[in-house]
Amino acid sequence: MERMILTPRLACIAALIPRGARLADIGTDHGKLPVSLLLSGRVAAAIGSDIRQGPLDHAARNAAEHGVALPLRLAAGLEAVRPEECDTVSIAGMGGQTIADILAAAPWTGDGEHLLLLQPMTMVYELRQWFWAHGYMIECETVCREERRYYVVLSVRGGGPVRVVPLSSCAxxxxLLQAAGARDYLEKLLQREIRALEGMQSGSAVDRAVLDGQREIVRVIKQAWEELA
Known part of the structure; x- marks a missing residue:
């Protein structure tokens, strides 16, 4: 049986999943991540959940074709997953706000007993800010590149202190600064934020507080990037 080929983002998540884990893959789509992990024997068990029936049907076919047992749930977020069914949760390819909403609707994810592997597509700053405000600890960040774009995978666990952190300190x-590829990631991030700042400065009606906040984001990222040289 051929192994399941994963995208760089999914391969990055797969490499972070502890051996013998019981995985709940949320937004599983075609089930490639859990099927691959079951095939390799890396996980003891896996559940796939998705809000759409079509992808779940495809995931069921993938699991059957590869001869693995993958229970599938039609539900939003973690609504159909019980805390005792898993010790690891993966959520990839969703916006940061959606990920925060999923975790907020499942308070047990903050108990410190579950490892959360999260790959946000947008609003990464806001997601980090939400983690810290709700007692989730960022244990590790991994940088991966897919085509021309950089992504981060956050390894997160609940049970930490509640911290109020300004958004400018959540870039x-x-x-992340300990991750391989961190400087390249920060360089791309810095370029993006400088472009955003220049766009604001050329505008005619930009709120001063917003402009100052953007300048601070650029300053913080630039300082971290230079210190990694």
């Missing part, structure tokens, strides 16, 4: 975490 990265201390864990």
């Amino acid at each position: 990265f975490s201390p864990a």
Whole structure:
């Protein structure tokens, strides 16, 4: 049986999943991540959940074709997953706000007993800010590149202190600065934020507080990027 080929983003998540884990893959789509992990024997069990029936049907076919047992749930977020069914949760390819909403609707994810592997597509700063405000600890950040774009995968666990952190300090975490490829990631991030600042400065009606906040984001990222040289 041929192994399941994963995209760089999914391969990055797969490499972070502990051996013997019981995985709940949320937004599983075609089930490629859990099927691959079951095939390799890396996980002891896996559940796939998605809000749409079409992708779940495809995931069921993938699981059957590869001869693995993958229970599938039609539900939003973690609504159909019980805490005792998993010790690891993966959510990839969703916006940061959606990920925060999913976790907020499942308070047990903050108990410190579940490892959360999260790959946000947007609003990464806001997601980090939400983690810290709700006692989730960012244990590790991993940088991966897919085509021309950089992504981060956050390894998160609940049970930490509640911290109020300004958004300008959420462009990265201390864990990200330890990651391979962190400087390249920050360079791309800095270029993007400089372009955003220049766009604001050329506008005719930009709120001063918003402009100052953007300048601070650029300053913080630039300082971290230079210190990694």
